[in-house]
Amino acid sequence: MNLELQMIGTGSAFAKTYFNNNALLTDGAFTLLIDCGVTAPLALHRLGKSFDDVDAVLITHIHADHVGGLEELAFKMKFTYKRKIKLYIAETLVTALWEHSLRGGLYQEGEITCLEDLFEVCPLAPEQAYDISGHIRVELIPTRHIPGKNSYSLFINERLFYSADMVYDPGLLQQLVERRGCRMIMHDCQLEGPGEVHTTLDELMRLPEQIRSITYLMHYADNKDDFVGKTGGMAFIEQGRIYSV
Numbered sequence: 001m002n003l004e005l006q007m008i009g010t011g012s013a014f015a016k017t018y019f020n021n022n023a024l025l026t027d028g029a030f031t032l033l034i035d036c037g038v039t040a041p042l043a044l045h046r047l048g049k050s051f052d053d054v055d056a057v058l059i060t061h062i063h064a065d066h067v068g069g070l071e072e073l074a075f076k077m078k079f080t081y082k083r084k085i086k087l088y089i090a091e092t093l094v095t096a097l098w099e100h101s102l103r104g105g106l107y108q109e110g111e112i113t114c115l116e117d118l119f120e121v122c123p124l125a126p127e128q129a130y131d132i133s134g135h136i137r138v139e140l141i142p143t144r145h146i147p148g149k150n151s152y153s154l155f156i157n158e159r160l161f162y163s164a165d166m167v168y169d170p171g172l173l174q175q176l177v178e179r180r181g182c183r184m185i186m187h188d189c190q191l192e193g194p195g196e197v198h199t200t201l202d203e204l205m206r207l208p209e210q211i212r213s214i215t216y217l218m219h220y221a222d223n224k225d226d227f228v229g230k231t232g233g234m235a236f237i238e239q240g241r242i243y244s245v
């Protein structure tokens with residue numbers, strides 16, 4: 001069964017003309033929000049949607065463009081929609097998300113004292129596939145981003161690789177395509193400068209043509225249009241467009 005994926009934002013962390021790189025993945029009956037950055041509430045609003053359209057949220061790593069909208073999501077679910085949705089997150093990130101990111105804004109004595117007061121927390125072990133819905137199955141793949149900070153890319157339904165923020169790892173991409181049947185790669189892409197914590201366009205252009213032909217670029221800067229047609233055949237994913245994956 002095909003899924004539909006819609007990026008509510010395709011921008012890099014500090015982009016101003018694109019929203020944060022967050023996605024809606026749906027099987028028709030169930031909608032998973034992949035990352036929930038600072039701009040997620042407005043990005044959904046611009047698409048005529050709200051957090052009420054979301055059935056579960058999955059977090060790749062703790063940076064504001066991926067978790068900064070969780071405070072609003074949690075408050076809206078608790079006090080407006082009165083639902084506790086599932087929060088899928090690597091087991092290594094559960095404590096850090098609450099203690100280092102969300103507690104300051106969400107804590108209320110006797111009412112909200114832990115992540116479980118807001119979400120049905122589902123800790124995920126890496127390299128193990130989990131059924132998120134009847135038709136969505138996700139495996140976390142640990143990928144390098146910032147030294148000492150855990151970050152996880154996604155392998156969805158044994159066919160789509162969705163990168164978290166990650167440094168270039170051609171061996172992983174090759175292995176997924178050649179040995180695990182990966183048919184589509186959605187990759188973060190830093191257009192200019194050295195890719196200290198991200199993968200650069202220059203690096204992705206070095207991939208074999210067979211892999212480039214199934215690779216789509218996201219998490220890009222405001223000057224993306226300057227690079228259209230200069231990406232070795234890799235297409236930029238468009239914010240708001242619905243892709244069959």
Ligand SMILES: O=c1ccn([C@@H]2O[C@@H]3COP(=O)(O)O[C@H]3[C@H]2O)c(=O)[nH]1
Binds near residue numbers: 014
């Ligand atoms: O060593 C560092 C750490 C961070 N940063 C910036 O901070 C941003 C945080 O979100 P991001 O991971 O989407 O992108 C990161 C970069 O833009 C950086 O340039 N070098």
Ligand SMILES: [Zn+2]
Binds near residue numbers: 063165
């Ligand atoms: Zn990011």
Ligand SMILES: [Zn+2]
Binds near residue numbers: 061063145
């Ligand atoms: Zn990041």
